[in-house]
Amino acid sequence: MDIQRSSNSGASSEIKTKGEYPHGTPNIIGYITEMGDEGILVEDKPKEAHAANKIMTRLTKHTKYLIRNSQSFKRGQKSDLRLGMKVEVWYNGPILESYPGQGTAGYIVYHLKGEPDPEPAGPPHISGYITSLHSREFMVEEDPTRWSRDKMTALITTETKVWVRKGNKLEKGDWTDLKRGMKAEVWFDGPLANAYPGRGRAVHVVYDPKEIRKF
Numbered sequence: 001m002d003i004q005r006s007s008n009s010g011a012s013s014e015i016k017t018k019g020e021y022p023h024g025t026p027n028i029i030g031y032i033t034e035m036g037d038e039g040i041l042v043e044d045k046p047k048e049a050h051a052a053n054k055i056m057t058r059l060t061k062h063t064k065y066l067i068r069n070s071q072s073f074k075r076g077q078k079s080d081l082r083l084g085m086k087v088e089v090w091y092n093g094p095i096l097e098s099y100p101g102q103g104t105a106g107y108i109v110y111h112l113k114g115e116p117d118p119e120p121a122g123p124p125h126i127s128g129y130i131t132s133l134h135s136r137e138f139m140v141e142e143d144p145t146r147w148s149r150d151k152m153t154a155l156i157t158t159e160t161k162v163w164v165r166k167g168n169k170l171e172k173g174d175w176t177d178l179k180r181g182m183k184a185e186v187w188f189d190g191p192l193a194n195a196y197p198g199r200g201r202a203v204h205v206v207y208d209p210k211e212i213r214k215f
Contacts, residue, residue: 021066021073022107025122026088027095028055029189029203035083041100042089044189054100057089063105067112076110085110086159119163119170120204124185126152129213133180139197140184144215154186154202165208173207183211 030053034041043054065076081087092106128142128150136157142150156162156175164173178184189203 020064022090022109024090026107026109027091027103028053029088030054030086032081032083032085032087035081039105040081042087043100055089055091055095056100056102057091057108058102058104059108060104062092064107066107066109068109073109076108076112080110080112081108120161120185120187120206122187124204124206125188126150127185128183129215130178130180130182130184131215133178136175138178138184140186144213149196151197152186152188153197153199154188154205155200156205157201159189160202161204163204163206165206170206173205175205177209178205178207179209179212181212181214183208183213 028042028044030042030044031046032040033043033046033054039056039058041054042057045053059078063078065078065080066073067076067080088109089105090107090109091103093104095101095103126140126142128140129144130138131141131144131151132139137153137155139151139153160175162173162175163170164177185204185206186202187204188200
C-alpha cells in the first residue's frame with residue numbers, strides 16, 4: 001500500500017495528543033482493510049463500496065500502540081496489528097482532504113482477544129433518558145420534559161457492549177433490560193447519520209435500572 005507524501009496542508013482534524021495516552025475522541029474508529037510497510041488503511045464501514053470515512057494512516061517511530069484493558073491501557077506494538085482488526089486512531093497534525101484522507105497516526109488503540117472487554121472511555125456522546133424503544137433501536141433525549149436538540153437514536157449491533165451501572169462500577173448488562181424512561185449513556189461508533197435526530201451504531205451503552213423517569 002502506498003501512502004502518498006504531500007506538503008499540502010488540507011483541512012485539519014487535529015486532536016492534541018501530548019503525553020503517553022490520547023485525549024478526546026478518536027478521529028476514526030474503524031477496521032484495518034489494508035496493511036503496508038509504512039501504514040494501514042482504516043475504514044469505518046469496510047463492507048460498503050464507498051465508505052464515508054476511510055483514512056490512509058501513516059505509521060512512524062513516534063506512533064504509540066495501546067491495548068485497551070478495561071479502563072486502562074497496556075503498551076502494545078506495531079506487530080499486534082492485523083487485517084480486519086478494529087482500531088481507534090488519533091492523528092498528529094492535519095488530515096489531508098483527499099479520498100481516502102491521509103494522516104499520520106499519533107495513537108492507535110485496539111483490543112486483543114483474551115483481554116477483558118474494554119469499558120467505555122471518555123464522556124458519552126449523549127447522556128439522557130430512553131424515550132422510545134423498538135427492538136434493537138432506541139432514542140435517548142437529554143431532557144424529555146422539554147423540547148431539546150439533544151436527542152439521538154442508537155442502533156444496537158452484535159458488537160455493541162452493554163453495561164449496567166451499579167454504584168461506581170460497571171457490570172455486563174443485556175440490551176433486553178432497557179426500558180422507556182431509563183437513564184442511559186451512549187458512545188457511538190463512527191460518524192452519525194446527517195439527520196435530526198442523529199442516528200448511529202452504539203459501541204457502548206450504559207444503563208441505570210435504578211434511575212427511571214416518567215414523562
